[in-house]
Structures are given as C-alpha cells and as structure tokens.
Amino acid sequence: MPLAWLLVLLPWAGAAALGFLPRERVAALANCGVSGITFLLALLLLAEPQEVTGWTRLDALNLPLLLLASLIGLTTAIYSLGAIADEGLDPRRLRAFHVAFQLFMGAQALALLADDLGVMWVAIEVATLASVLMVGLHGTPAAIEAAWKFFILCGVGIALALLGTIILYLAAQPVLGEGGGLSWAALRAVAARCDPGVLNLAFVFLLVGYGTKAGLVPLHAWLPDAEAEGPIAISAVLSGLLLNAALLAVLRAKAIVGAHPEAVQPGALLLGFGLASVLVAAFALWRRRDARRFFAWSSILHMGLATTGFGFGGAAGNLAGLLHMLGHSLTKSAVFFGIGAAVRLRGSQRITDLGGLCIAAPRLGWALAIGIAAVAGLPPFALFASEYLLVSEAAAGHPWAILPLGLGLLVAVAAKVQTLQALCFGDPPPDRATGKVDWTSLGPIWAHLLLALLLGMVLPGPLRAMLGEAAGVAG
Amino acid sequence: MGFGQLPYDVAHLLGGGILLLSFMLLYQRRVAAVVSVLAAQGGLLALAAAWQGFVQGAPQLYLTALIAAVAKAVCIPLALRWTIRRLALARGVDAALGIGPSLMAGVALVALAIMVALPVTTAAQALAREDLAVALSIVLLGMLMMITRRNAILQVVGLMSLENGLVLAAVGVAGMPLVVELSTAALVMVLLVVAGVFVFQMRERLDSLDIALLHPHRGERE
Numbered sequence: 001m002p003l004a005w006l007l008v009l010l011p012w013a014g015a016a017a018l019g020f021l022p023r024e025r026v027a028a029l030a031n032c033g034v035s036g037i038t039f040l041l042a043l044l045l046l047a048e049p050q051e052v053t054g055w056t057r058l059d060a061l062n063l064p065l066l067l068l069a070s071l072i073g074l075t076t077a078i079y080s081l082g083a084i085a086d087e088g089l090d091p092r093r094l095r096a097f098h099v100a101f102q103l104f105m106g107a108q109a110l111a112l113l114a115d116d117l118g119v120m121w122v123a124i125e126v127a128t129l130a131s132v133l134m135v136g137l138h139g140t141p142a143a144i145e146a147a148w149k150f151f152i153l154c155g156v157g158i159a160l161a162l163l164g165t166i167i168l169y170l171a172a173q174p175v176l177g178e179g180g181g182l183s184w185a186a187l188r189a190v191a192a193r194c195d196p197g198v199l200n201l202a203f204v205f206l207l208v209g210y211g212t213k214a215g216l217v218p219l220h221a222w223l224p225d226a227e228a229e230g231p232i233a234i235s236a237v238l239s240g241l242l243l244n245a246a247l248l249a250v251l252r253a254k255a256i257v258g259a260h261p262e263a264v265q266p267g268a269l270l271l272g273f274g275l276a277s278v279l280v281a282a283f284a285l286w287r288r289r290d291a292r293r294f295f296a297w298s299s300i301l302h303m304g305l306a307t308t309g310f311g312f313g314g315a316a317g318n319l320a321g322l323l324h325m326l327g328h329s330l331t332k333s334a335v336f337f338g339i340g341a342a343v344r345l346r347g348s349q350r351i352t353d354l355g356g357l358c359i360a361a362p363r364l365g366w367a368l369a370i371g372i373a374a375v376a377g378l379p380p381f382a383l384f385a386s387e388y389l390l391v392s393e394a395a396a397g398h399p400w401a402i403l404p405l406g407l408g409l410l411v412a413v414a415a416k417v418q419t420l421q422a423l424c425f426g427d428p429p430p431d432r433a434t435g436k437v438d439w440t441s442l443g444p445i446w447a448h449l450l451l452a453l454l455l456g457m458v459l460p461g462p463l464r465a466m467l468g469e470a471a472g473v474a475g
Numbered sequence: 476m477g478f479g480q481l482p483y484d485v486a487h488l489l490g491g492g493i494l495l496l497s498f499m500l501l502y503q504r505r506v507a508a509v510v511s512v513l514a515a516q517g518g519l520l521a522l523a524a525a526w527q528g529f530v531q532g533a534p535q536l537y538l539t540a541l542i543a544a545v546a547k548a549v550c551i552p553l554a555l556r557w558t559i560r561r562l563a564l565a566r567g568v569d570a571a572l573g574i575g576p577s578l579m580a581g582v583a584l585v586a587l588a589i590m591v592a593l594p595v596t597t598a599a600q601a602l603a604r605e606d607l608a609v610a611l612s613i614v615l616l617g618m619l620m621m622i623t624r625r626n627a628i629l630q631v632v633g634l635m636s637l638e639n640g641l642v643l644a645a646v647g648v649a650g651m652p653l654v655v656e657l658s659t660a661a662l663v664m665v666l667l668v669v670a671g672v673f674v675f676q677m678r679e680r681l682d683s684l685d686i687a688l689l690h691p692h693r694g695e696r697e
Contacts, residue, residue, distance in 0.1 A: 156634070
C-alpha cells in the first residue's frame with residue numbers, strides 16, 4: 001500500500017477504534033497517539049517519489065499542505081487533551097467528538113491527496129459531514145442553528161461542485177473516450193482540446209461549489225456561525241484545514257480550465273471572489289463582539305487574500321497564495337487555541353469579557369497577543385511575507401487591484417490591532433476569575449508561532465524550492 | 476442518436492417526467508403530499524438510470540437504478556412519513572414565496588437552464604446535452620424549493636430533489652465512472668441520517684420544525 005494512503009486510512013481506523021473507547025482520558029490520549037503517528041507518516045512522505053498512485057497523487061502542491069494538516073491535527077489533538085474536559089460533553093458526545101475528529105482528519109487528507117476528482121469530491125463531502133457533526137455537538141439551539149446553516153449551505157455547495165465535476169467529464173469525454181476517468185492529470189492534459197463552452201460551465205459550478213466550502217464572499221454565511229459553535233478545537237481545524245482543502249480543489253479546477261486558451265479566464269473570476277472577500281471581511285471585522293466570530297471573519301479575509309494571489313496567477317502570484325494559505329493555517333489555529341484557553345478561564349466568548357489577559361493570565365495573554373499580531377499580518381511572521389509578495393505582485397502586474405487590496409488590508413489590520421488591545425491589554429473585568437493555563441494550550445500556540453516565524457523570516461531553501469514548483473503545478 | 480429514435484425519446488420522456496415532478500413539489504400544500512411526490516421522483520429516476528444502463532450497455536447503471544429505487548423511492552419517503560407522523564408535525568407547507576410566484580420562478584429557472592446548457596454543449600451528443608439541460612433545471616428547482624420553504628423537512632426534500640438532478644446528469648453522460656453514482660447514493664443516505672439527528676434535536680428543544688424559531692439563535696448573541 002502506498003504510504004500516502006496510510007495518511008487517510010490510519011485516522012479512519014483510529015476513528016473506528018475511538019468509537020469503542022469508553023474512558024475519557026484514555027480516548028483523548030489515544031486521539032493524540034493516532035494524530036502523532038499520522039504526523040510522523042506525513043514526514044516520511046518527504047522521501048516518497050512524487051507520482052500518481054491509483055486515485056491519489058503526491059505533488060509539490062499538496063505535499064506542504066499535507067504536512068501542515070497533519071501537524072495541525074496533532075497540535076489540535078494535544079490542545080483538546082487539556083481542553084475537552086471543560087466542554088461539558090457527556091460520554092456519548094465525547095466519543096462522537098473523537099470519532100468525528102479523526103474521520104475529518106482522514107477525509108481532508110484524502111481531499112488533499114486525491115487525483116481523481118470524484119474521489120476528491122467524496123472526501124470533501126465526508127469532511128463536511130464530520131465537521132457538521134462536530135459543530136452541532138453541544139446540541140444547544142445556537143449550535144443546532146449553526147450546524148443546520150452549515151449543512152444546508154454546504155450541502156448545496158457540494159451538490160453544485162458535483163454537477164461541475166460531471167460537466168467537466170462531459171467536456172473531456174469526447175477527447176478522452178469512454179472510461180477515461182476523472183484523473184486530474186489526464187483531464188489537464190486534454191483540457192486544451194476540450195470544448196471551451198462546456199469547460200466554462202464546469203468551472204463556474206466548481207468555483208461556486210468549492211468556493212462555498214472555502215468561505216468566499218458571497219458564499220461565506222455559514223462560516224462565522226460554524227466556527228463560533230462546537231468545541232474550540234473544531235474552529236482550529238475548520239479554519240486551518242477544511243478551507244485549505246476546498247481552496248486546493250478550486251486550484252485544481254483552475255489548472256484544468258486555465259490550460260485551454262479560449263476558455264474563460266479563471267484568474268479573473270478568482271480575483272473577483274478574492275477581492276470581494278477581502279473587502280467585505282475587512283469591514284465586517286469592525287462589528288464583531290464575539291471573539292470566535294471575529295477570527296472566523298478573519299479567516300474569510302485570509303481566504304480572500306489567498307484567492308486573490310491565485311487570481312493573479314503566475315509563479316509569483318501562486319507562491320504568494322500558497323504561502324498565505326500555510327501562514328494562515330498556522331497562525332489562525334494558534335489564535336483559536338489561545339482564544340479557547342481564554343474562554344475556558346472566563347466562561348464567555350465576548351471580547352469585552354475576555355479583556356485584560358496579559359494581567360490576568362500573563363503567559364496566555366502574551367502568547368495570544370503575539371498570535372493576533374501574526375494573524376494581522378504584522379512582521380516578522382509568515383503572513384507579512386505573503387501579503388508583501390501579494391501587494392508587490394499587484395503593483396507589478398495589476399495596479400488597479402492595489403486600491404481594494406490595500407484598503408482591505410489596512411482596515412483589517414486596524415480592526416485586529418484594536419481587538420488585540422481589547423483582549424490582551426487594559427484591565428481585566430473585575431468579576432472574572434483568573435487561573436493558570438497549562439502546557440497543552442501554550443505548547444501548540446508557541447509551536448505554531450515559531451513555525452510561522454520561520455516561514456516568514458527565512459523560508460528554508462528546500463521548502464522554497466517546493467513552493468516554487470507548486471506554484472508551477474497550480475498553473 | 477436524436478429525436479425520433481427510441482433510446483433518445485424514452486430518456487427524454489423520463490427526464491421530462493422528473494422535471495415535471497420537480498414542479499409538482501413546488502405546488503403541494505401538504506407535507507405528506509410533498510413526500511409522495513419525492514418518492515415518485517425517486518422511482519422515475521431509478522427508471523431513467525436503468526434505461527441509460529440499457530442504452531449504453533453499462534451494467535453498473537442498473538446498480539445505480541437499484542439504489543435509487545430502494546433508497547429514494549421507498550426507504551427515505553417511508554422514513555420521512557414516519558418522522559412526520561411520529562412527531563405530529565405541522566401538515567401544511569409554510570412557504571416564504573406563494574405557490575403562483577414559485578411556479579413562475581420555476582419556469583424562469585428552466586428557461587435559464589436551457590439557455591445556459593444548450594448553446595455551450597453543441598459538440599456533445601444530443602442525448603447528453605438534453606439530459607444536462609433537464610438536470611440543470613431540476614437542480615435549480617431544488618434550490619428554489621430550499622429557498623422558498625420554511626420547514627426544515629421541506630428544505631431536506633429540496634436538497635434531495637436537487638440530488639436527483641445530479642444523478643440524472645451523471646447517468647446521462649456515457650462512461651461516467653461509477654464512483655460518482657455510488658457516492659451520490661451514499662451521500663443521500665448519510666445526508667438524511669445527519670438531517671434526522673438535527674430534526675430530532677430540533678423537536679426536543681424547540682417543539683417545532685419551523686426553522687424560523689431558530690433564527691433568534693443565529694448571529695451574535697447580545
């Protein structure tokens with residue numbers, strides 16, 4: 001069996017096993033164990049040949065995302081080891097959480113790995129269903145409303161993505177012949193000879209379908225609610241992993257359609273969605289009072305920025321987009337770990353209730369402050385590097401885009417700095433308890449921030465080469 | 476293969492029938508009747524899949540047809556009926572958009588689907604492109620139903636009729652890999668299970684399936 005498949009099958013086997021573990025602590029430790037082994041296996045992928053095996057492929061485009069996903073899976077499992085007891089879940093729901101978490105991890109790994117577009121679709125579908133379960137886990141009316149919205153909107157989005165996949169096959173079928181399959185590599189090779197009209201239709205459906213899952217404006221309505229409910233560990237993996245998997249699917253579709261000279265320019269559509277997301281999210285950030293919703297809107301912003309990068313296209317634009325995806329996953333999940341720890345201390349998600357963390361819980365407060373600065377795109381973290389690349393690419397090739405892009409970036413940075421001050425500095429609310437924060441929260445935050453710093457400051461040579469190659473794959 | 480030849484005519488008839496049932500879903504005034512129409516649509520979809528299997532000589536499509544017949548024509552409608560009876564749900568359809576305007580919007584959507592699908596697919600086989608236009612219409616009508624109905628159960632029905640359109644599109648394209656049909660069928664089952672969980676919890680918590688009651692819980696709480 002190829003090593004890559006283990007990355008999918010191991011979490012799924014873990015999910016099956018975790019369903020039968022009655023003891024809470026044992027289950028949480030086993031969850032960490034499964035995620036830890038998955039991460040080690042993902043590291044071994046670096047030595048594997050980059051090729052297509054059956055329905056999956058390993059290339060420079062998905063390898064960094066896979067490594068990152070398994071790392072965030074591990075840190076999230078470690079975080080939830082300490083945090084899950086405070087969520088107040090009964091044993092049945094706790095088991096459901098662990099099962100759904102590993103099911104999700106396997107499915108999103110498959111979505112990243114898939115070469116066959118049908119398999120990719122099924123994987124994103126399974127990942128969605130698992131995350132719907134996790135969002136609705138608490139069973140409160142607000143959680144059910146969020147899960148219902150998530151389920152209905154993403155159900156429609158996924159259905160449209162399947163229609164796009166079918167139409168893509170319809171376009172390729174006269175060239176491929178019957179039984180040609182839905183292999184991305186094969187489709188991309190023949191795309192130039194397909195009918196451009198059908199390709200356009202397919203791309204529109206794929207973009208709208210997977211774009212819903214990636215949280216692009218105006219298809220984003222489910223994201224803030226979904227990330228505000230459910231155990232906080234879920235917000236970290238939703239922001240960090242699910243959005244990336246969906247955006248990668250959009251990229252794969254773009255690479256196919258972009259290979260045809262007369263088809264619609266996929267970059268222009270991506271630019272439209274991306275810039276709309278940046279602007280809407282930047283202004284929406286100012287009106288948020290709930291900390292988790294605030295950072296969910298920030299995810300919409302960052303997905304918009306990455307999409308804008310891919311919309312610019314070319315080596316530099318794609319590189320900026322990819323780096324932005326990686327940096328966003330690392331920093332955003334770090335912030336969600338910090339917010340989660342703060343919410344456990346204070347028992348509220350409102351920004352005003354969480355204030356003054358640097359005085360009340362200094363170790364957490366400072367970690368969160370640095371994390372929010374990193375998410376805001378301040379130097380020297382990875383998001384600053386990618387935003388710099390993005391703006392310079394805009395200046396070089398698309399000067400008209402500087403105004404909306406710059407406006408969105410400035411408005412968003414200002415909103416985040418304001419929230420940073422509200423959360424971390426100032427006086428803590430008097431009636432709120434203070435307490436200690438253990439290593440299961442602080443360890444993952446610092447690990448992520450360190451990596452984001454590394455990505456932003458030095459960008460190691462082999463990784464740079466891999467990202468450069470990936471930018472070529474993305475077309 | 477074109478108009479006047481049996482394979483094409485029967486496929487067209489079945490596709491048209493499914494589209495007609497999508498319109499019928501829009502004008503029912505009772506939830507139980509909506510479920511019956513959904514069952515009929517599932518049955519017709521099974522026939523369409525079986526016919527395509529026969530015409531294309533693709534035996535795996537018979538499996539798709541069987542899954543559609545068992546799940547969509549029998550099991551899911553029975554489960555929905557049971558849910559409605561067991562929970563003594565409101566029998567009436569609560570529509571955000573009246574029946575007349577819904578039907579007019581439906582006609583407009585079908586016209587849109589035809590205008591979009593037919594011109595761009597001139598190179599494809601006649602059967603595939605007609606099928607695509609019909610399937611796209613069914614997908615759009617399913618979305619219309621999800622938008623214009625307030626009951627949670629009717630939104631699920633809308634989603635399922637949308638899925639029916641997808642399966643019709645998938646079986647109409649010769650040589651479409653099996654994985655997609657199977658996954659579509661599996662999806663519907665899973666969707667319903669997940670939906671069922673929510674439906675039951677909504678009943679427990681809110682004593683109604685009208686999702687308008689959930690709206691105070693959305694967005695940011697004060």
